[in-house]
Amino acid sequence: MGNILAIANKEIKGYFASPVAYIVIGFAAILFGWFFVNLLYYFEQASMQAGSGFQGPQAVNVNEMLISPLFLNVAVILLFTLPLVTMRTYSEEKRSGTIELLLTSPLTDVQIVIGKFLGGLVLYAAMLSVTVVHLAFLFIFGNPEWRPVLTGYLGLLLMGGCFLSLGLFVSSLTKNQIVAGMVTFAVFLLFWVINWFASFAGPTTQAVLNYLSITEHLNDFARGVIDTKHLVYYVSFIGFSLFLTVRAVDSERWRG
Amino acid sequence: MIEVQHLTKRYGPTTAVDDISFRVEPGEILGFLGPNGAGKTTTMRVITGYMPPTEGTALVAGYDVATHPIEAKRRTGYLPETPPLYPDMTVGDYLAFVAAIKGVPRRERKSRVQEVMKRTAVADMSNRHCSKLSKGYKQRVGLAQAIIHNPDVLILDEPTSGLDVKQRSETRQLIKDLGGDHTVILSSHILSEVSQTCQRVVIINRGRVVAVDTPDNLTSRLRGEETLFLQVDTRGADARPVLEAITGVRHISPSDVKGDLVSYEIGSDPGRDIRRELASTVVNHGWGLLEMRPLRMSLEQIFLELTEKEGVPETPDGEPQSAGTGGEEETVHG
Ligand SMILES: Nc1ncnc2c1ncn2[C@@H]1O[C@H](COP(=O)(O)OP(=O)(O)OP(=O)(O)O)[C@@H](O)[C@H]1O
Ligand SMILES: [Mg+2]
Numbered sequence: 145m146g147n148i149l150a151i152a153n154k155e156i157k158g159y160f161a162s163p164v165a166y167i168v169i170g171f172a173a174i175l176f177g178w179f180f181v182n183l184l185y186y187f188e189q190a191s192m193q194a195g196s197g198f199q200g201p202q203a204v205n206v207n208e209m210l211i212s213p214l215f216l217n218v219a220v221i222l223l224f225t226l227p228l229v230t231m232r233t234y235s236e237e238k239r240s241g242t243i244e245l246l247l248t249s250p251l252t253d254v255q256i257v258i259g260k261f262l263g264g265l266v267l268y269a270a271m272l273s274v275t276v277v278h279l280a281f282l283f284i285f286g287n288p289e290w291r292p293v294l295t296g297y298l299g300l301l302l303m304g305g306c307f308l309s310l311g312l313f314v315s316s317l318t319k320n321q322i323v324a325g326m327v328t329f330a331v332f333l334l335f336w337v338i339n340w341f342a343s344f345a346g347p348t349t350q351a352v353l354n355y356l357s358i359t360e361h362l363n364d365f366a367r368g369v370i371d372t373k374h375l376v377y378y379v380s381f382i383g384f385s386l387f388l389t390v391r392a393v394d395s396e397r398w399r400g
Numbered sequence: 401m402i403e404v405q406h407l408t409k410r411y412g413p414t415t416a417v418d419d420i421s422f423r424v425e426p427g428e429i430l431g432f433l434g435p436n437g438a439g440k441t442t443t444m445r446v447i448t449g450y451m452p453p454t455e456g457t458a459l460v461a462g463y464d465v466a467t468h469p470i471e472a473k474r475r476t477g478y479l480p481e482t483p484p485l486y487p488d489m490t491v492g493d494y495l496a497f498v499a500a501i502k503g504v505p506r507r508e509r510k511s512r513v514q515e516v517m518k519r520t521a522v523a524d525m526s527n528r529h530c531s532k533l534s535k536g537y538k539q540r541v542g543l544a545q546a547i548i549h550n551p552d553v554l555i556l557d558e559p560t561s562g563l564d565v566k567q568r569s570e571t572r573q574l575i576k577d578l579g580g581d582h583t584v585i586l587s588s589h590i591l592s593e594v595s596q597t598c599q600r601v602v603i604i605n606r607g608r609v610v611a612v613d614t615p616d617n618l619t620s621r622l623r624g625e626e627t628l629f630l631q632v633d634t635r636g637a638d639a640r641p642v643l644e645a646i647t648g649v650r651h652i653s654p655s656d657v658k659g660d661l662v663s664y665e666i667g668s669d670p671g672r673d674i675r676r677e678l679a680s681t682v683v684n685h686g687w688g689l690l691e692m693r694p695l696r697m698s699l700e701q702i703f704l705e706l707t708e709k710e711g712v713p714e715t716p717d718g719e720p721q722s723a724g725t726g727g728e729e730e731t732v733h734g
Contacts, residue, residue: 150500154486161488245484245545248448249501250473397451399411 147251151259152266155233159267164232168225172271175224179217180278183210206288207368211279215296215366218275219359222307223332229267230311231325233260234393238319247397253390257312261386264308265301272300292368299365302378306358307332309385316392335359401426401583402447402553407456409442409607416442418607419456424600426552429579431594431601431615432587439607440587441481444555447585448478461552474503477551477582479559483542487531491522491541494530495548502549512548520544520574535562543571547578554578556586560593572597627695630678631663633688639664646681648672665695 159165187210237243246256282288310331315324335358342353354360358381361374402424409417417439424430432440445451447458449465449472458465463472486494492513499509517523520540525533533541539562546554559575560568575597578584588594594601595615603611632639639662643652653665668674675692682689 146506147501150497154489154497157493158486158488240484240487241480241482242484242486244445244450244478244480245498246501248450248473248476248478249498250470250503251501252470 147255148259148262151246151251151256152262155260155263156266158232159229159263164228165267165270168228168267169271169274172221172225173274175221176214176218176275176278179214183214183217206282206286207292211282211288211293211296212366215300216359216362218272218300219303219336219362222304223329223336225271226264226268226304226307226311227325227328227332229264230308230315231321231328232315233264233312234316234389235318235321235324239321247393253393254386257386257389257393261305261309261312261382264312265305268304268308269301272297272304289368292366295368295370296366298370299362299374302365302375302382303358303362306335306378306381306385309382309389310335313385313389313392316389316396401428401461402430402585403457403459404443404447405457405459407443407446407458408454409439409446409451410454416607417446417453420604420607420609421456422602422609422612424583424585426583427580428600429575429584429586429598431598432585432604433589433591433594433601434587434604435589437606438604440604441557442607443604444478444557444585444587448476448555449473450478474549475552477546477549477554479542479546479554479556481557481561483538484545485530485533485538485541487529489530490527491517491530491533492526494541495544498545499548502551504549512550516544516548519547521570536564536567539563539567540571543574547582550581552583554582554584554586556584558587558589560588560590568593628666628668628675628678629663629691629693629695630666630682631661631691632682633660633690634662634685635660635687637685637687639682639685639687642681642685643678646674646677648674648677661690663691 159168187206190209234243237246247253279293311324311328314328314331315321318324318327335356338353339357339360342350342357345353355377361377364371364374404423405421407417407420408415420439420443422430432443434440442451446453447460447465449469452466460472461475463475465472486497489497495513495516496509499512500506504512514523517526520543522537522540522544525537525541530538530541539559543556543559546556556575560571563571572593575584575586579599586594586597598615600612600614602609630643640652643649643664643666648668650667650669652667656663666674666678679689679692
């Protein structure tokens with residue numbers, strides 16, 4: 145455990161010693177703010193219409209109309225920011241030769257991978273914490289439900305974990321961090337658009353593709369539902385990606 | 401303390417290290433000498449557990465690095481060819497991080513960091529980012545990193561490369577001080593380096609051990625031909641034909657004349673001591689014998705000789721090595 149934390153700590157310090165952390169957090173803050181303002185605008189319109197609608201007053205739910213779509217939009221932010229977080233993790237260690245230090249220290253490959261993953265997760269959590277500020281306004285001026293907000297954040301953390309673990313794996317395959325970043329972005333994009341393809345497919349394929357889509361599993365979390373099906377998906381996705389990363393590091397060792 | 405047995409490492413079709421065996425006793429400083437591409441770095445990477453061997457084993461403090469990597473690595477300090485520094489970290493933070501992953505207990509980390517910084521003379525840079533260090537400092541921080549957990553075994557890959565003369569001799573001294581408490585393997589292709597620091601030298605070329613011995617023994621063993629330095633006062637006479645007539649003399653190098661004094665370098669058959677005959681001949685001719693001493697071949701020459709002999713006949717796999725080097729085999733394991 146101490147070893148994992150030592151690696152995680154090093155990663156986090158590395159993010160904040162370089163521009164990466166500030167770029168990622170700043171970019172997330174701007175995009176999220178933009179989504180927030182837009183959705184707030186639609187929400188206002190909707191509630192005004194609802195208030196003066198022909199069908200009479202109608203309850204407009206802040207959670208359903210604003211917070212839940214907001215969470216779903218975060219996937220877009222992750223698409224652009226998380227490749228920046230993971231692209232350096234292994235690539236840079238390989239390029240600069242510091243991987244020799246890690247691999248000749250009394251650490252297991254699993255400890256190194258988990259440490260790096262946790263480091264990325266902490267930066268991601270810091271990025272998410274920016275969004276808490278926006279939501280705080282809603283709690284000050286409105287009366288949303290707590291539960292969907294908490295499960296939404298849990299879902300976001302898990303979804304981000306999937307992206308991070310995937311990015312870590314891609315980074316372990318190359319010395320070049322730019323290549324790692326681009327490939328990671330492409331792979332994220334694939335997992336992101338997979339359910340668009342699903343809408344053109346037959347029912348069985350559709351079910352399979354929907355199940356594979358990382359973002360699809362967020363819907364229930366954003367609605368306040370914790371379904372084991374989705375939990376299992378996210379956790380096993382992360383576990384499998386990290387496993388692949390360990391294998392990649394190990395096979396690189398054999399090849400030299 | 402370190403035992404390498406029949407180690408072979410292949411990168412795809414290229415064989416970088418080919419059936420190498422040697423031992424390093426506790427407290428010994430072993431020099432690992434070879435030209436570029438000889439397989440020094442590869443051997444060290446296997447011993448440190450960075451990569452597994454294709455065949456054979458490496459034991460560190462009795463632990464097989466392939467089967468007990470954590471135990472072996474705990475006892476090993478390693479300075480790779482390029483010091484593994486994180487550019488964004490300060491020297492102090494970096495060493496504290498290395499202490500943590502090398503298993504130094506939290507309580508002792510601070511004092512260990514201070515101690516190794518003092519020992520490697522980098523304390524004045526403790527708040528400087530690693531990316532902003534000069535080459536010499538980088539190398540020394542790399543060394544500090546290698547000794548931070550006080551390992552039994554130190555593997556240093558070209559620890560003095562890129563240093564100026566003063567830093568080089570300081571580093572050599574530091575390594576000598578470390579020997580005794582630590583078992584050290586250091587690689588180099590600078591011969592004087594190795595002969596000044598090490599008690600024993602392993603010379604490798606093209607992935608094979610060519611010789612293992614003390615620097616002194618290597619010198620005498622390789623003196624296939626004895627060479628004598630002779631200075632005489634012949635009062636103008638030419639001594640060469642006279643000297644050439646002595647049995648056992650193979651050749652005489654061009655003489656160096658300073659006034660009446662003439663110096664020769666005389667090569668003789670191996671194993672034959674011609675000093676008595678030389679002396680009596682000179683004296684019988686009424687010349688003055690001013691100086692006569694055996695010339696020892698520098699390690700540099702040995703090295704060239706060794707590697708060239710090995711290089712000429714391309715021995716196919718399985719065939720015994722060429723005659724010039726076959727005799728070294730028994731010392732490999734000693
Ligand atoms: N990762 C690798 N992949 C393929 N071949 C390699 C690899 N590393 C080294 N080699 C080859 O293995 C051989 C031995 O290389 P090694 O780096 O061990 O030599 P060295 O003695 O350390 O040389 P130098 O003095 O230049 O550092 C060389 O022929 C080299 O080209
Ligand atoms: Mg080398």
